[in-house]
Amino acid sequence: MINKQTSSVLKSVAFDEDDLIIDPRQWTEDIAIAIAEKEGIGPLGPAHWNAIHAIRDYYFRLHAPPPMSKICRDETTQAPCVQELFHTCLTAWKVSGLPNPGEEAKSYLSATR
Amino acid sequence: MATEITAPAYRVIPIIPALKPGAMEGLKPFVANEKMQEALGFPGKLVDDWHDRTIAKMGEMLGKYRSFKVFMDACVHCGACSDKCHYFIGTGDPKNMPVARQDLIRSVYRRYFTLPGKFFPKLVGARDLTREVLDEWYSYFHQCSECRRCSVFCPYGIDTAEVTMAARDILDSVGYGMKYSNEIIGKVHKIGNNLGLPGPALTDTLEGLEEDVKEDTGIDIRFPLDVKGAEVLLITPSADFFAEPHIDSLVGYAKVFHAAGISWTLSSMASEAGNFGIFIGNYEQLRKIALRIREVALELGVKRIVVGECGHAWRVAYSFWNTLTGVGAGANDPFAIELQSQLDHRYKQPMHICELTWDLIERKVITLDPEANDKHIITFHDSCNVARGSGMGDYPGGQFEIPRNIIKAAANKFYDMSDATTLEKTFCCGGGGGLLTDDLMELRVKGALPRMEALHEVVETHGVNFLACICAICKTQFTKVLPYYGYNRNMVGGVHQLVSNAIRLGDK
Numbered sequence: 001m002i003n004k005q006t007s008s009v010l011k012s013v014a015f016d017e018d019d020l021i022i023d024p025r026q027w028t029e030d031i032a033i034a035i036a037e038k039e040g041i042g043p044l045g046p047a048h049w050n051a052i053h054a055i056r057d058y059y060f061r062l063h064a065p066p067p068m069s070k071i072c073r074d075e076t077t078q079a080p081c082v083q084e085l086f087h088t089c090l091t092a093w094k095v096s097g098l099p100n101p102g103e104e105a106k107s108y109l110s111a112t113r
Numbered sequence: 114m115a116t117e118i119t120a121p122a123y124r125v126i127p128i129i130p131a132l133k134p135g136a137m138e139g140l141k142p143f144v145a146n147e148k149m150q151e152a153l154g155f156p157g158k159l160v161d162d163w164h165d166r167t168i169a170k171m172g173e174m175l176g177k178y179r180s181f182k183v184f185m186d187a188c189v190h191c192g193a194c195s196d197k198c199h200y201f202i203g204t205g206d207p208k209n210m211p212v213a214r215q216d217l218i219r220s221v222y223r224r225y226f227t228l229p230g231k232f233f234p235k236l237v238g239a240r241d242l243t244r245e246v247l248d249e250w251y252s253y254f255h256q257c258s259e260c261r262r263c264s265v266f267c268p269y270g271i272d273t274a275e276v277t278m279a280a281r282d283i284l285d286s287v288g289y290g291m292k293y294s295n296e297i298i299g300k301v302h303k304i305g306n307n308l309g310l311p312g313p314a315l316t317d318t319l320e321g322l323e324e325d326v327k328e329d330t331g332i333d334i335r336f337p338l339d340v341k342g343a344e345v346l347l348i349t350p351s352a353d354f355f356a357e358p359h360i361d362s363l364v365g366y367a368k369v370f371h372a373a374g375i376s377w378t379l380s381s382m383a384s385e386a387g388n389f390g391i392f393i394g395n396y397e398q399l400r401k402i403a404l405r406i407r408e409v410a411l412e413l414g415v416k417r418i419v420v421g422e423c424g425h426a427w428r429v430a431y432s433f434w435n436t437l438t439g440v441g442a443g444a445n446d447p448f449a450i451e452l453q454s455q456l457d458h459r460y461k462q463p464m465h466i467c468e469l470t471w472d473l474i475e476r477k478v479i480t481l482d483p484e485a486n487d488k489h490i491i492t493f494h495d496s497c498n499v500a501r502g503s504g505m506g507d508y509p510g511g512q513f514e515i516p517r518n519i520i521k522a523a524a525n526k527f528y529d530m531s532d533a534t535t536l537e538k539t540f541c542c543g544g545g546g547g548l549l550t551d552d553l554m555e556l557r558v559k560g561a562l563p564r565m566e567a568l569h570e571v572v573e574t575h576g577v578n579f580l581a582c583i584c585a586i587c588k589t590q591f592t593k594v595l596p597y598y599g600y601n602r603n604m605v606g607g608v609h610q611l612v613s614n615a616i617r618l619g620d621k
């Protein structure tokens with residue numbers, strides 16, 4: 001069950017049929033916390049935030065999901081593997097407030113560890 | 114004197130699953146939305162006159178494809194195919210028997226295109242096309258991975274995959290397309306690959322790989338992109354740029370080219386070997402996707418075209434590229450003729466990466482140290498489209514031997530799975546044919562059963578811990594379903610991942 005506050009935060013932005021945010025610029029850290037709660041992830045710690053920011057930076061630079069191993073290996077984020085933190089890379093993508101990456105990318109990103 | 118009596122060994126009794134009528138009824142992938150449909154030139158949603166247009170399209174296809182008509186007429190319901198389908202074995206749903214699945218459309222064929230069916234429909238199992246029938250087609254023709262295992266056992270050689278492809282083509286033509294495949298095809302037209310990775314993202318990934326490989330090996334191995342005048346254009350599934358374990362095979366290809374001193378390039382515009390046009394049975398889409406590769410080959414002036422580890426892509430390349438694009442002889446439009454004169458015909462065109470690597474190993478151009486893979490006890494999964502839809506080398510069965518030869522050169526411990534499940538009788542991974550979507554996860558898990566049983570057997574008897582594949586879909590499907598069967602997803606890997614581990618690198 002998600003609480004009232006979470007559900008009101010989630011109502012403030014638009015999601016598509018696959019529960020992915022439509023406009024990534026509307027994303028805030030509060031929204032990330034709310035999505036994470038809805039997805040059963042959390043609480044979000046420093047490692048989660050590092051991964052979220054790395055994924056968002058990559059997206060705004062290159063407009064695609066990064067090869068997930070790259071985020072894990074990236075020394076600047078110090079983050080352990082995304083799948084360990086978020087269960088699947090797709091959940092990390094959702095929490096990071098990024099738009100639908102497409103059918104094939106979703107199918108690949110949703111692999112569990 | 115007492116004679117020692119020994120009981121004969123148990124025979125392997127084929128287990129035909131108990132029928133579970135309706136088990137998978139109503140299971141269907143998401144329907145494509147208007148935008149996705151229209152991007153491919155299909156009606157946005159189910160047209161009002163779907164009934165008449167479905168029958169008209171069927172008539173058109175029966176006239177155009179003699180094979181389709183023969184497959185509609187020839188089946189005698191002998192049942193040889195019935196228990197050969199992984200989806201039937203895994204689900205027990207009788208409509209997943211290949212014969213029964215085909216009869217969903219054959220019954221309509223009889224009603225509208227045969228004399229007895231027009232006059233005495235009940236006597237000949239003919240039925241009217243209703244909305245329920247159309248929905249049933251959508252559901253069950255998306256529970257076939259077009260793997261063609263059943264066709265191996267059909268005494269009439271009916272190619273069930275073609276029946277599925279025809280049904281999907283008809284559905285698209287009346288505005289009832291599948292979201293997964295059609296969205297992906299749109300992405301290829303727009304961005305150049307199934308995953309939607311734009312050029313700058315590819316550059317970033319490839320540069321990252323160069324750094325990683327340098328760190329691992331101390332050697333500068335290039336991952337060139339869009340290089341004019343390179344000898345080889347490598348066309349590989351976009352998953353190789355993105356997913357694990359796929360990316361490890363890409364590293365393997367690069368090391369092979371490096372060690373052999375062959376100049377090569379990838380392309381940002383043709384950054385996809387996969388061709389979902391075949392999955393939806395649509396010739397125009399199949400051709401349009403394939404033509405991107407020709408355009409790039411002409412632009413870059415390459416002499417050879419090599420295809421990476423991707424099952425259906427190799428079937429399309431091996432069996433259809435010649436007439437579709439002029440890679441190989443057959444097409445006779447000016448661009449195809451230009452490409453044919455540009456390519457170096459001392460080499461096979463196109464060539465599978467396994468053919469290239471094995472030839473280099475045989476000629477001792479590259480050297481492998483099999484001890485490097487000693488921690489891996491390996492088995493090999495024959496991909497359906499490679500096994501039953503293509504070939505390798507210049508002799509029958511090369512597509513079975515060549516990948517195994519490479520594995521045996523790259524590693525010391527290799528064990529095949531049961532011969533009822535390998536070579537031309539290989540079982541589909543459960544996710545091929547455009548079904549690799551999470552909408553169909555239940556089907557994918559259940560359909561993997563026969564392959565998982567065969568894998569389990571070699572795990573028990575030989576301690577196998579590495580399932581080698583040469584297909585992006587197989588790799589992804591297995592990484593997803595192995596955990597359901599109690600195995601670690603990390604046991605999946607590519608053949609060129611093993612090559613990557615074992616290849617001796619010198620600076621050339």
